[in-house]
Amino acid sequence: MKDEHNLDKLFREGLDEIDTPFHEPDWAEMSKKLDQQDQKPKFPLWWSLCAAAAASILIFFIFFNTSKNNHTVSRVEKNQSLVSPKSNPADTFVHHDEEQLLVKSQAPVVADQHALIKRSDSAIRNLQPVLSKVVIDGEGINSVSLAQLKTDGLLPGALSNGKPKPLEKELRNSITPNRLSLTVLAAPDISSTSSSVSNKVSTNFGLMINYALTKKIGVSTGVIYAKKIYDYNGFGTSTSGYSAGPWQVNADCKVLDVPVNINYQVFKKRSLGVNVSAGLSSYIMLNEKYQLTSGPASTVTNEEVTGNKHFMGIANFSVGVERKVNSRLSLGLQPFLKVPLTGIGKYEGNLSSAGISVLFNLKSLSNN
Amino acid sequence: MATFCVLASYTVYKEDQNNSIDLLVKEIISGCIRKDRASQHLLYKEFYSYCMGICKRYSIGDFEAADVLNNGFLKIFNNIDKYDNAKPIKAWIGKIMVNTAIDHYRANLRFTTYDDISEYEQNGTEAIVYEQMAYKELLMLVQSLSPGYRIVFNMYAIDGYTHEEIAKSLNISVGTSKSNLFKARQRLQEMIRDMEPLNAKMKVISNHEQNISKNERRA
Missing domain, CATH: 1.10.10.10 (Winged helix-like DNA-binding domain superfamily/Winged helix DNA-binding domain)
Structure with a gap:
């Protein structure tokens, strides 16, 4: 038995660590193998970005379609909110009257909205004394727009003649507000850490979806592709050995920023609006490249890491000014600040970014 | 406690000693993660002899060994991002080579006489x-x-x-x-x-x- 173990040992030691000369043709074969593999379709970074963009656009259009199909329903809801005891000036009542009539005549169409409509009916009854005062002007009707409304299924045939002109406009305004909008943004920013050596400008591109909860408050989310270039330095953590002496890290990171923000409209006048927003961002680090200069001889080391994620690890703050170009498109400028709540990337850098977004805001098409 | 301190300082000492080699290998590895062909070539060259040593004793001759070697390196290059750089790269590569050789044996088992x-x-x-x-x-x-x-x-x-x-x-x-x-x-x-x-x-x-x-x- 001992002899057998000696045999194992003989081979284990004798076959260990032999210097086989490098045979270049083997690498040529290997290279070929790698080439063949590379030709196979893969899903690189770029594809995932495109997929994300396509998905957001798809979601946007799905929402847009449903909002169009639900016109009548959402309008009924809208009416509900309008019939509040607080709104009492006479012209508002005129408006209500118009709306309520509409709702009433549409009752058979919106069969599944019984409850809402019943409540609307009772609201009408309550408004009866006021309604009697309302003068309906049947002249000068804009037949084109009414015809359009009719084809949209918004205006029943019974109402097609004899509707007052001044109310027409209001009626149109009361149709579903554009709750959804799509924002395309590009933003230069400066990413820095607490011990930055110099500041470099990085770029961001993104696609955001905004949903208005009320007239003033909205939520937005999306995907922003960001390239963050930053550096930071420090002094050695020990007095001797490798980690002594100053060090510097130059970082070049590609990040997918997924923000969830709440927006509040502070001010709106004509085509100009000002809003503030705050929220949290999750960073998906696609690729982190670090160049570490350290050690007694200022050795430069390159390092690359992928796959770090920081879920809700960054706080966002921004103030935006928006200007309407037409009913659908508005342009905006939005200075922003991103403050980390956790360390970002492999070296847990205290990475914050400040910049200004240039944004194109596209509203959904539902008010045609 | 004292033992712990001694151990810790020994580890630091060891790390200092191996750092220059480690850094070079680390650089090559990060290049391989980027799928940089030049870095892949360097890694291949660096561990060629060691891997060939494994492949040769598992196979019948140089041709088969080279075949196993390249299949092993393909696995290495495809999975290098999963390599835990706290562990020695050599052991990791060796393990993959042995596994590849075993796979090769299993795949060819029924055809070999x-x-x-x-x-x-x-x-x-x-x-x-x-x-x-x-x-x-x-x-x-x-x-x-x-x-x-x-x-x-x-x-x-x-x-x-x-x-x-x-x-x-x-x-x-x-x-x-x-x-x-x-x-x-x-x-x-x-x-x-x-x-x-x-x-x-x-x-x-x-x-x-x-x-x-x-x-x-x-x-």
Whole structure:
């Protein structure tokens, strides 16, 4: 038995660590193998970005379609909110009257909205004394727009003649507000850490979806592709050995920023609006490249890491000014600040970014 | 507590010593993660000899070894992002190579009909350089084993697998693994005994060289 173990040992030691000369043709074969593999379709970074963009656009259009199909329903809801005891000036009542009539005549169409409509009916009854005062002007009707409304299924045939002109406009305004909008943004920013050596400008591109909860408050989310270039330095953590002496890290990171923000409209006048927003961002680090200069001889080391994620690890703050170009498109400028709540990337850098977004805001098409 | 401190400072010392090599390898690895072909070439070159050493003893000759080697490196390059850089890269690469060799054995098992004796003679025709004789001979002996014996002997005697692990990865019984190991050792001993007279002369002239000299005489 001992002899057998000696045999194992003989081979284990004798076959260990032999210097086989490098045979270049083997690498040529290997290279070929790698080439063949590379030709196979893969899903690189770029594809995932495109997929994300396509998905957001798809979601946007799905929402847009449903909002169009639900016109009548959402309008009924809208009416509900309008019939509040607080709104009492006479012209508002005129408006209500118009709306309520509409709702009433549409009752058979919106069969599944019984409850809402019943409540609307009772609201009408309550408004009866006021309604009697309302003068309906049947002249000068804009037949084109009414015809359009009719084809949209918004205006029943019974109402097609004899509707007052001044109310027409209001009626149109009361149709579903554009709750959804799509924002395309590009933003230069400066990413820095607490011990930055110099500041470099990085770029961001993104696609955001905004949903208005009320007239003033909205939520937005999306995907922003960001390239963050930053550096930071420090002094050695020990007095001797490798980690002594100053060090510097130059970082070049590609990040997918997924923000969830709440927006509040502070001010709106004509085509100009000002809003503030705050929220949290999750960073998906696609690729982190670090160049570490350290050690007694200022050795430069390159390092690359992928796959770090920081879920809700960054706080966002921004103030935006928006200007309407037409009913659908508005342009905006939005200075922003991103403050980390956790360390970002492999070296847990205290990475914050400040910049200004240039944004194109596209509203959904539902008010045609 | 004192022991801990000593251990800790020893680790730091060791780290300092290995840092320059580690940093170079780390740089190469990060290049490989980027799928940078030049870095892949460097890694390939760096570990070629070590991996070839593993592949050769698991296979029948250089061609098969090179085939296994490249399949192993393909796995290495495709999974290098999963490599935990706290552990030594060499051990990680070695493990992948051995696994690739085992996979190769399993994949080719049903097609192979090796004849021990003819293989032995075939390998014997290779030129033997005196300085590398010990290695060459040992390798030749291992390569001349039948595939079933060779893989068990490699895994157990050289790579330190247990019979249970061997049985599991080759899908054989523990008994078969033990019996293959026993027979492999028996076979190797026989072959070493046969070679003794040659070794005693301290110089081995291969058949190949003999042939050349014969040809020269004829000419």
